Amino acid sequence: MLAVQCVHLNHCLSMKHILFIDGVGGKPYMRGALVRYFAAAGYQVHCFSYTPSRQSLTEIKQALLATWSTLQSQAEPYVIGYSFGGVLLRLLLAEHPELRARRLVLLASPLKAMRLSQRIQAWRSYRWTSGECGQLVAEQEAMQAIPMPSQPTALVYGTWPYVGALGFFAGFGFAHDGMVTAEEACALPAAQTIAVSASHGFITSNR
Numbered sequence: 001m002l003a004v005q006c007v008h009l010n011h012c013l014s015m016k017h018i019l020f021i022d023g024v025g026g027k028p029y030m031r032g033a034l035v036r037y038f039a040a041a042g043y044q045v046h047c048f049s050y051t052p053s054r055q056s057l058t059e060i061k062q063a064l065l066a067t068w069s070t071l072q073s074q075a076e077p078y079v080i081g082y083s084f085g086g087v088l089l090r091l092l093l094a095e096h097p098e099l100r101a102r103r104l105v106l107l108a109s110p111l112k113a114m115r116l117s118q119r120i121q122a123w124r125s126y127r128w129t130s131g132e133c134g135q136l137v138a139e140q141e142a143m144q145a146i147p148m149p150s151q152p153t154a155l156v157y158g159t160w161p162y163v164g165a166l167g168f169f170a171g172f173g174f175a176h177d178g179m180v181t182a183e184e185a186c187a188l189p190a191a192q193t194i195a196v197s198a199s200h201g202f203i204t205s206n207r
Helices: 002-014 028-040 057-072 084-095 115-120 124-136 140-144 165-170 200-205
Strands: 016-021 043-048 078-082 104-107 153-158 192-196
Touching: 016 028, 016 057, 016 084, 028 043, 028 200, 043 057, 057 084, 057 124, 078 084, 084 104, 084 124, 115 124, 115 165, 153 200
Parallel strands: 016 043, 016 078, 078 104, 104 153, 153 192
Antiparallel strands: none
């Protein structure tokens, strides 16, 4: 029995784990290509989702903390934060320095207040669907207070604005992915920045 347990533990420790933290309104089909790609490369991908219309920001962070802590007890993971998932990633690392990650990727994630969220912050539909998460990304001071992680971090952001609400409100005079501007996604220094010709909702499935 002990031998079996040791074999299982060695298998868990030898596996490469990815924690994917979804954005507000993220759907499984949107991240499916990314999950399949890394699974084929030998990674075990763990997806964290939440419902901001029914969960407070505190509840979401507590659930993510439990997920991340359980995962790192098996092996130190790579962590990808997509859209608001990147904000959650940064919040959690700032509040819980015991959390560890091999590498971090902020994927189409705002590092400062979003122009789009500020524009529609008072809309009832926006407030209902995005909850406290949507209000946070509209507040400049609150977003500026969230530090960049100390771990090696890459920023991947989209520059294809033709699908998304931001293009409708703000036009195409600056780089954005339809929701997050390139300047918002690169507002803080990182180890690496990578621009991808993809819209916000489909960047996770962009080859």
